[in-house]
Amino acid sequence: MEHSNASFLPSLLLFLGAAVVAVPIFKRIGFGAILGYLIAGLAIGPSGFALFTDTVTIQHIGEIGIVLLLFVIGLELQLSRLLAMRKDIFGLGGLQLVVCALVIGGIAHALGLSMMGAAITGIALALSATAIALQVLGERGELQAPYGQRSFAVLLFQDMSVVPILALIPLFAVEAAHAANDGGGWTRTGIMIGSIAVVVLAGRYLLNPLFRILATTDAREVMTAAALLLVLGTALLMQWAGMSMALGAFLAGVLLAESNFRHELEADIEPFRGLLLGLFFMSVGMDINGALVLQHWLALVISALGLILVKSVSVAAVFRLTGSTKLDAIRSGILLSPAGEFAFVLIPLGLSYGFLQGEQAGFVKALAAFTMLFGPLIAAGSERLLTRFAPAELTREEDYSDAHGKALVIGFGRFGQVVSQVLRTADIETTIIDKDVEMIDVAARFGAKVYFGDGGRLDVLRAAGAGEARVICVAIDDRATAVKIVEMIKAEFPLTEVYARAYDRQHVLALLSAGVDFHMRETYESALAFGRSTLEALGVDNIEAEEIIEDVRDRDARRIVAQQQGGIYAGMDLINSKRLMKPEPLERPDTVGVTLNKEAIDAAEEAKEEEETG
CATH class of the missing domain: 1.20.1530.20 (Na+/H+ antiporter like fold)
Structure with missing residues (x-):
């Protein structure tokens, strides 16, 4: 031997x-x-x-x-x-x-x-x-x-x-012709x-x-x-x-x-x-x-x-x-x-x-x-x-206005299902892969086609068409694997845009370091929508509620930028700062306002003192 x-x-x-x-x-x-x-x-x-x-x-x-x-x-x-x-x-x-x-x-x-x-x-x-x-x-x-x-x-x-x-x-x-004549042709x-x-x-x-x-x-x-x-x-x-x-x-x-x-x-x-x-x-x-x-x-x-x-x-x-x-x-x-x-x-x-x-x-x-x-x-x-x-x-430009882009969705959990539904509704050719066999069976019962595959493997991504996809959506809930997949895609398919589901702020920062093109924390937008509905239930009108939500979103984006430069604890001042509402008239009045009674004067002075003390 x-x-x-x-x-x-x-x-x-x-x-x-x-x-x-x-x-x-x-x-x-x-x-x-x-x-x-x-x-x-x-x-x-x-x-x-x-x-x-x-x-x-x-x-x-x-x-x-x-x-x-x-x-x-x-x-x-x-x-x-x-x-x-x-x-x-x-x-x-x-x-x-x-x-x-x-x-x-x-x-x-x-x-x-x-x-x-x-x-x-x-x-x-x-x-x-x-x-x-x-x-x-x-x-x-x-x-x-x-x-x-x-x-x-x-x-x-x-x-x-x-x-x-x-x-x-x-x-x-x-030889085949002779064999066909010996009576064994029908058997073969x-x-x-x-x-x-x-x-x-x-x-x-x-x-x-x-x-x-x-x-x-x-x-x-x-x-x-x-x-x-x-x-x-x-x-x-x-x-x-x-x-x-x-x-x-x-x-x-x-x-x-x-x-x-x-x-x-x-x-x-x-x-x-x-x-x-x-x-x-x-x-x-x-x-x-x-x-x-x-x-x-x-x-x-x-x-x-x-x-x-x-x-x-x-x-x-x-x-x-x-x-x-x-x-x-x-x-x-x-x-x-x-x-x-x-x-x-x-x-x-x-x-x-x-x-x-x-x-x-x-x-x-x-x-x-x-x-x-x-x-x-x-x-x-x-x-x-x-x-x-x-x-x-040779240099003529082709008209691709009627062409549909291709998307690859990795992960068919709660998040990936909604993303896939949006893409299918838009009639965009989409490939979906997931390594959970039970999830694949559930998808089949609802008429969705999901392929079995580990999105963390480069060979599986190639086989699933990552090289031809215009956008790859990473919708898995494993934070480390998601970052690994983003890094792999950006290294092997640099022209492909990568959209990723994020778990929390630390995960967002890791995805940004990996080169992700777009990220979304899985609960963030739903929490903002929930908060807006809560404001409206408490009597805040629609326009002001939208302004408040946009202010929170803007401060959160600025905090992400600060954290990329200074670490996870940077931008803390942006978390709890209040939005100061200072309504101003559309045009400066021509006449000076006149107070009508002592109570109004006292209220104005108290408001001024509170504003100065902060």
Whole structure:
């Protein structure tokens, strides 16, 4: 056992070291993490320094990253989101994939590939690099721009289409055709349908109660273990039934897309997904034939540039045809031109079924990697050219007057419920998270949708959409956690406004130090309203009661400022000072007033003495 552990650790350290060195370097020079993983794998693989040669085992482990990626994609596909973007997702996305696959596949067939080999190559290269495109959009801050939204819709359709593509390729294989003729086809079909039915029923009736029970234990590691068990178990079931593991993971994600635990599951899966997906790309890099690249490097460079040109023109034409401006169409075409990560899944699958020969598959994989290398460079260069030659169109201001802002509410207690009701009444798209399972159940009975999630975790905030929210409302009653959340949000999402519920004055000062944009003590405004009603009940007229309340509010605000400078005991003189009412006439009288009797004179003198003594 000790020998086994000792032999495993060097390999683990090798992979971690290669990733730690290569990925930051490639991200720093603008090529992105994916290319960093590919080059790291190529360097330590058989075509590089040959530090690791068992590429098959690593690729099998790395495929779990693809499985987890499909699960996360499924989690994002809520029915409401699909319906809102259905025209761009299914119309624009479907048209883009068909046009690009036909053009690229036709060229591949003309160059000598078989019909099925050309079809698989066309589809694999028609898919775009989701990670690269989203990274570029994020760096430009244009994910919410019209072309950014439409490009995202295309990427979403491509991610969805991978699942049926992976399921359909085996049906065209010669082995599958023979198997279908031996009388066992109906049995296998029944097993497939039955497996899908089991997953659907379990997701519909068992998963939410199971995660609700686990959430009450307050053991995060158990929730993480359950999430991995769900994804990998479903993937294994689909593989046993004769389908792809990715299909099972995707199906599990879709079933949980409307679950209260969606954001928590996504946050738990994300670290494993990132690491294993990186391992998958490293295994792909290890599998790249270095000798082939050296032998055909000029052909690969020319082919990669040609593919980027053909794909950019095809995508731009589709975008322009469906209503985008010329500029947006060009930008989307360039953005979506690099081949995607799923090319490294589809090409080996085509090779395993005999649709592609070994050298053909190796060339296409290397070609996909080269487009990933050139894509970000061409996107950056083209943006500079567009900025220079189309400045007026690039700097135009969009009209967002009809757009609704997005809000994230953390905490669904008494305070958070009222805030959420206000936002929903205004028809503002709002995400609500809370880690109290009982509160989530109560909310469901009243028709409110609350997601399970710990707002004190950065990964949960990211999964819940904190990066896209315009305002985040911290409505929890835990003072220390509220301050921590505000600090975290201001550090990670500095452009997002943070509104927070405060417990008392000390909590207000802590929130202000953390950078909160707006705070409200949970009982302060209600106490002022209560005091005003009390004044009116005692005979104070409405106008004077409002003036008194405003005076109290103003002195309280000045005291907060003083306490920020001098500590909690500063501004004590502002607490109990009375509001001196000195009514004055609107105009100075022309005549001097005359007293009418001795009692009036005595009363005036007494009032004057009291005012002087204070």
